[in-house]
Structures are given as structure tokens and as C-alpha cells.
Amino acid sequence: MESISIQQFIIGSIILVAIYVVYQILDYRSSIKRAEKNTQQSQNEVQAQSSPNPEKLEIASLKIMTLNDVQQNNGQNGKKIFIAIKNFVFDVSNSDSYKPDGPYGVFAGHDISISLGKMNLTDEFLDQYGTVTQPEDEIANMNSWFSYFYQRYPVIGRIDDKKQN
Numbered sequence: 001m002e003s004i005s006i007q008q009f010i011i012g013s014i015i016l017v018a019i020y021v022v023y024q025i026l027d028y029r030s031s032i033k034r035a036e037k038n039t040q041q042s043q044n045e046v047q048a049q050s051s052p053n054p055e056k057l058e059i060a061s062l063k064i065m066t067l068n069d070v071q072q073n074n075g076q077n078g079k080k081i082f083i084a085i086k087n088f089v090f091d092v093s094n095s096d097s098y099k100p101d102g103p104y105g106v107f108a109g110h111d112i113s114i115s116l117g118k119m120n121l122t123d124e125f126l127d128q129y130g131t132v133t134q135p136e137d138e139i140a141n142m143n144s145w146f147s148y149f150y151q152r153y154p155v156i157g158r159i160d161d162k163k164q165n
């Protein structure tokens, strides 16, 4: 059998090395593209998770609702779960906390402003926002809960307290 010359061997090796280098470059490029795509995706996800609401809430464009609309949406009969704080209505349907057997199920379908200010989990202080005077520390407490909910859940409307049930 005719053996290959040193020259042929060197050329063959160079070709193999060249193919390997080109393959590595292409693979590197596509892995950069994949990484960029993943980073963009996670940024979008983080953004979606950390701010369900626009940076500046257009209060005027929010749907006007009544307390009764909130009470109707308590997760029963396939309905959504709404809760209201300071007359802003949040859709908390995607949380297990407000389902009937969840730890905060008692809040489903209610205004919980006063309850949050007092850290009270009974039904005693539900639906009382605007009808009672709150001590300063409870207002502060309620306001920080408001920020918590605002970061976590979409605001879908606001209660106009002049509009009757």
C-alpha cells in the first residue's frame, strides 16, 4: 500500500485543525447568542415579576369599581380574587394565600386596609376604609403593606367611595 508523504500528512493535519477551529468559532458565537437571549428573557421575567404595575400609575384611567364589585370576586364559583387597599383594587388570583384554605383566605373579596394596619386576621376590620379614624402607626403600617401589594399584584381598578353599592 502506498504510504502518505510527510507533506500530505501536514496538509491533512492543517485541514483538520482548520475545520476544528472554524467549528469552535461558530459554536462560540451561537453560545453567545443563546446566552444573550437567556439574559434578555430573565430580565423580562424579573421585570414582570417585580413590577406588575406601570412605574407611574395612571389613576385616572383605572376602572371605577364599587366595594360590592370587590366582594363579588372572592374566588368562589370560579370567580377571580380581588382585594382592596386604600380604595385601590388588586387582582391576587394568582396567589394561593387568598384561596379559601390559604392563610389569608379571610381577606378574599374585601377591603383590607384597616386589617393590615392592625395586623388583624379576623373579619372584624374588613371593608372599613374611609369609615374609621386610624392611629398614625396603623396608617404607616397600612401604607407599607400597600407598597408590598403594589410591587406584587396588578392594580385593576379603584373604588370610588362616592359611588354607592
Ligand code: HEM
Residues within 6 Å of the ligand: 092, 095, 097, 104, 115, 116, 118, 119, 120, 121, 152
Ligand atoms: C404567626 C404569624 C404570622 C406568620 C408566621 C406569617 C408569615 C408570613 C409569610 C411567611 C408570608 C410570606 C411572605 C412573602 O412571601 O414575601 C406572609 C405574608 C403575608 N402575611 Fe403573614 N404571617 C403571620 C401573621 C400575619 C398577620 C397577623 C397578618 C395580618 C394582616 C398577615 C398578613 C400577611 C399578608 C397580607 C401577607 C402577604 C401575602 C401575599 O404575598 O399576598 N400575616 N406571612
